[in-house]
Amino acid sequence: MAGFLEGLSPIWQGLQQAFNLLISLDPQILRITALSLIITMSAVLIGSLISIPLGSVIAYGKFRGRNALIWLIQTLYAFPTVVIGLIVFLFIRKTGPFGSLNLLFTPQGMIIGQTVLVLPIITGLTISALVAVDLTIRDTITSLGATRLQFLISALKEARFAILAAIALAFGRAISEVGAAIIIGGNIASPGNFYTSTRTLTTAITLETGKGDIALSIALGIILLLIALVINIVISIVQNR
Amino acid sequence: MIEILDVYKQFGEKKVLNGINATIERGEVFTIIGPSGQGKSTLLRLINLLDKPTRGSILVDGVDIHLSREQQAIRRKMGMVFQKPVVFSTSVFENIAYGLHFRHIDRDVIRAKVEQALEVIDMAGFDERKAKSLSGGEMQRVALARAMVTEPELLLLDEPTANLDPIATHKIEELVRHYNRESGTTVVMSTHDMQQGQRLANRIAVIMQGKFAQVGTPREVFGSPSDKEVANFVGVKNILTGNITGSEGGVAALAVDGLTVKAVTSLPVGTRVWASILPEDITLLLSRGKQISARNVFSGHIVHFSPRGPLLNVTVDCGVKLSATVTWRSAEGMKLKIGDEVRLSFKASAVHIMADGGGGPG
Known part of the structure; x- marks a missing residue:
């Protein structure tokens, strides 16, 4: 194994530099992390506002094709993010139907991409959470004289922990995806204006690694892992309630 | 007054109720007894508008409840406690207040009513406890209080003690008896426990194959069963x-x-x-x-x-x-x-x- 130890040393150096970057609160890293969090939080917020009501209607609705629809939504959990990126790209590029909105290579465009990604996840898991609400509890809500809206709100309250877990899961998937982010965002640094930058944790790792900036990539990778850890802690706290 | 007129209920091929007829008077405790799977719960669910009869009608004060457009208003005059003790995943206080919130009752009034209900069910001071942490018997008392605070004209109890131990059962029975006596609320209760029927009921209906085989006072049903099946079921020897x-x-x-x-x-x-x-x-x-x-x-x-x-x-x-x-x-x-x-x-x-x-x- 000649060269193995020699090969380890740049990794070690990269790690050390990465820690230095993290400890010194490198502004570039802070910008990238902040942007990632803003984009993903926005997408998850918008996604939740659409998906939770939508999931409620599907969960307790009686209509033809309900089961097929649920099956379709669950299949979309595994929607490849590059394909989402491609589809959104086709719609928002200059010559696309929404080209005039100038969303390509903007954080707003990336929010759209991630929203599309989290919609089926939050919708589907909201449906599962609501269907899992005990039948006697549902009868009790009705029996207590709830209106249709009061019924849905009460059922959502009962399912709140499962729905919070769904949101956390969607957040984790959105912040760690790279395919759509690169196609739609393009990893533009835009040092002058934070709000036009499209460099997120994942796109920066992808492209900086290619350019040889190992230290930055490792530092960003550690941040991503920390975020994943926090999400996991949130999910387990929520589920142990 | 509740009139049950020739009520049938079928789930797919399965006939559950086959022509139920009865009149339940205001203020009485009316107990439906019968073996499991004879349609006791189904009948209570029909009265509570949780299901629709396949045929027949149920009149409350002369109004066919299933044809009325005021379904929710009608339901709000009823309270129901189910066989399985269930509570909302919130505090005991909020559990009991649930139906009152639906009715947009004033917060101060809610507090007073819930506190009073907690006294009645002998759980004063349990306000902030997580309802899910209670025992089955306590949960069922909370369920009873949750229904009672809405001051229903009709209280429906679907085998409320089926999953409880004898002491918890005794407490629930005491509460039901006390509540009926104090408020004059009509109580319709199902049970498979003959003794319970005898202890609580003004009148008993014995349900067999989805029909009332006999309706009468406990003394009539146990002393003079109308047919051999009823006699057998109510445990008549000899x-x-x-x-x-x-x-x-x-x-x-x-x-x-x-x-x-x-x-x-x-x-x-x-x-x-x-x-x-x-x-x-x-x-x-x-x-x-x-x-x-x-x-x-x-x-x-x-x-x-x-x-x-x-x-x-x-x-x-x-x-x-x-x-x-x-x-x-x-x-x-x-x-x-x-x-x-x-x-x-x-x-x-x-x-x-x-x-x-x-x-x-x-």
Whole structure:
């Protein structure tokens, strides 16, 4: 194994530099992390506002094709993010139907991409959470004289922990995806204006690694892992309630 | 007043209710008893508008509730407690307040009502406890309080004690009795527990194959069951079948497997009948001993003992097997044991006799 130890040393150096970057609160890293969090939080917020009501209607609705629809939504959990990126790209590029909105290579465009990604996840898991609400509890809500809206709100309250877990899961998937982010965002640094930058944790790792900036990539990778850890802690706290 | 008019309910191919008819008076405790799977819950769910009847109608104060457009207003005049004790995943206080929030009741009023309800269910101070951490019995008391604070005109209880231990059951029964007495609320309750029916009900309906086989006071149902199935179900011992062979002064002679039992009846000679005698009405005596004046005295030997709480059922083979109830103390005093020769006696008026409309006891 000649060269193995020699090969380890740049990794070690990269790690050390990465820690230095993290400890010194490198502004570039802070910008990238902040942007990632803003984009993903926005997408998850918008996604939740659409998906939770939508999931409620599907969960307790009686209509033809309900089961097929649920099956379709669950299949979309595994929607490849590059394909989402491609589809959104086709719609928002200059010559696309929404080209005039100038969303390509903007954080707003990336929010759209991630929203599309989290919609089926939050919708589907909201449906599962609501269907899992005990039948006697549902009868009790009705029996207590709830209106249709009061019924849905009460059922959502009962399912709140499962729905919070769904949101956390969607957040984790959105912040760690790279395919759509690169196609739609393009990893533009835009040092002058934070709000036009499209460099997120994942796109920066992808492209900086290619350019040889190992230290930055490792530092960003550690941040991503920390975020994943926090999400996991949130999910387990929520589920142990 | 609730009128149940020829109500049928079918789930797919499965016929659950087959023509239920009854009138439930305001303020009474009306108990539906019957074996599991006979449609007790279904009937309560129909009254609570949680399901629609396949046929027939249910009128509350003259209004067909399933045709009314005011479904929610009607439902808000009812409260229901289900067999399975369930609570919302929030505090005990918020659980009890749930229905009041739906009705947009003032917060101060809610607080007062909930506090009062907590007193009534003997759970004062439990306000902030997580409801999910309660025992089954406590959950069911919370469920009862949750229904009671909305001050329903009708309280529906679907086997509320089926999953509870005897002490928790006793508490729920006390609450129901107290609540009915204090508020005058009509209570419709299902149970498979005969004793519970007897303890709580003003009237009992026995449900068999999706129909009310008999509706009456506990005394009527247990003392004079309308047919053999009801008699069997309500646990009547000593069911006899035979023919009336003679009649004199309102007392008929009934031939049962070689015995002649005297019974008070106006049924004519030749009628095929079935009869029942409550074990409490049969006196057991040792074979040697004084003469007795009862119309029916039979000798036999003891074949079986079965405990019944503080009492003991003694089965004696007199040609026909009859059970008599004695206290444990008197059984010990008489030194009763299997095989002992004893005599049984009962009055002709203790025999509940009915023309046999066919169908046999199980």
